[in-house]
Amino acid sequence: MEHHFADCTLDDSRLTLTRGGSAVAVEPKVFDLIHLLVRNAGDLVTRDRMVDEVWGGRIVSESAISACIAAARKAVGDTGKAQAVIRTVARRGLMLLAEVSGEAVTPVAVAARAIPAAAQRIRYCHSEDGRAIAYAVSGEGPPVLRFGPPLTNDLEMEWAHGLHRSSISSMELHARYLRFDNVGSGQSERVLRDIDFETEARDAAEVANAVGFERFAAVSFSGGCLPALNFAALYPERLTRLAIVGGYVEGRSRRSADASPDALKSMIAEGWARPASAFASAFMTSYFPEGPAEEAREILREMQAACPPEAMLRDRDAINDATVAHLLDQVRCPVLILHARDDAVHPLSQAQKLAAGIPRAELVVLETANHIPLYGSPCWESYNYTLAEFLTG
Incomplete structure (x- = not known):
């Protein structure tokens, strides 16, 4: 499934994120956090739910959560100051503000549209x-x-x-x-x-x-x-x-x-x-x-x-x-x-x-x-x- 929001596309079948048509490299937990927010666009996602779904309920420090949020914002072209895509709800959690549209991708479409990982040039x-x-x-x-x-x-x-x-x-x-x-x-x-x-x-x-x-x-x-x-x-x-x-x-x-x-x-x-x-x-x-x-x-x-x-x-x-x-x-x-x-x-x-x-x-x-x-x-x-x-x- 492709999720389109702001100038981003998150493909949860291929585990890829693009912004402005260019591939964005994200760590797995950052991807999972963005995916969680996209699936719940417009709704409050509490910190407890983030810990449950992104970290599997493990004990995790506030600094780790904050670092993941900062990386997610950067990946979608947002900042902690602007908060145009991801808004912080004080002492409660996060909310994705951008409108999200979804599109199922057929295998043929995937082959035609997927952006492959860049090959390393030595x-x-x-x-x-x-x-x-x-x-x-x-x-x-x-x-x-x-x-x-x-x-x-x-x-x-x-x-x-x-x-x-x-x-x-x-x-x-x-x-x-x-x-x-x-x-x-x-x-x-x-x-x-x-x-x-x-x-x-x-x-x-x-x-x-x-x-x-x-x-x-x-x-x-x-x-x-x-x-x-x-x-x-x-x-x-x-x-x-x-x-x-x-x-x-x-x-x-x-x-x-x-x-x-x-x-x-x-x-x-x-x-x-x-x-x-x-x-x-x-x-x-x-x-x-x-x-x-x-x-x-x-x-x-x-x-x-x-x-x-x-x-x-x-x-x-x-x-x-x-x-x-x-x-x-x-x-x-x-x-x-x-x-x-x-x-x-x-x-x-x-x-x-x-x-x-x-x-x-x-x-x-x-x-x-x-x-x-x-x-x-x-x-x-x-x-x-x-x-x-x-x-x-």
Whole structure:
């Protein structure tokens, strides 16, 4: 069924939303909220009903609900100030103001009128030492560059997988989002290169140059904070703001004089080449103890495909011995640090150390044990909204 309202069309059989004839990327819960409002156009939809139908009756924070509402408004071209399409009824709920008309779509009509998901376009540039770097850019809005965990991303696999598509789609709603694979992994040139985080920062600069990003925001995930902070120190005039998710100041070997052997490295050595091995599963459970399990398995499959075991082991040694303590006071842009309260891989104390060392940095503590929030976790919506709001100002 197609539902037409304002300049939007919501197709609940194909789970698509278009505005002005163009496809709009929305997260599943945002789509479900819009669908709920469309089906009850002109009627009050209470917050209790939203929680029941969109979140399945689970306990959900007010910030998560507010983030979902804000994303729904943005998706239909509305704002919290204008409220021309979605009106807030104070202390009660929401109401869709636009008139809605419905139209059943036959299979033939679907084939003729459906707007397919855009195909990802991967391009290449070259590092200073001549290595090919794969990158892709999508979405509209202020420019944002991603520093992913070193050697664990694959542009093609993350575009195809549900978890990453949810994360990418969330960012595409707000920004022109630039992602790239590190040299030695993913779709970039597969070569064993000496691991140096300043070199990786310079690689990122080459990618930004190729796309035409002069000044831009950046987001780093996990070990991606190491090249990201090097970039902030090397190119202070180019970075407008930096978000650090699951970051740290010191690798585990530097955190104490009597650091125990790296169990995660042993898991990589024993299980990286065997996708279904117990060692590989234990590795992912360390990072994502709360699951969902299928999402964690999806990440594991991507990481195993992104680089061979020998490269991953070299990377593990490099990040264990890394420190960015000397760079913190050189960061000049606004910085937001998001970190899981119960992260067992990189403890919250490391995020606190980042926040204390970077001038005027802010810290947001996420209520999860997962190293990085996964789609389906209670803090997912508020995390995504907070991240996008900061990066795009």
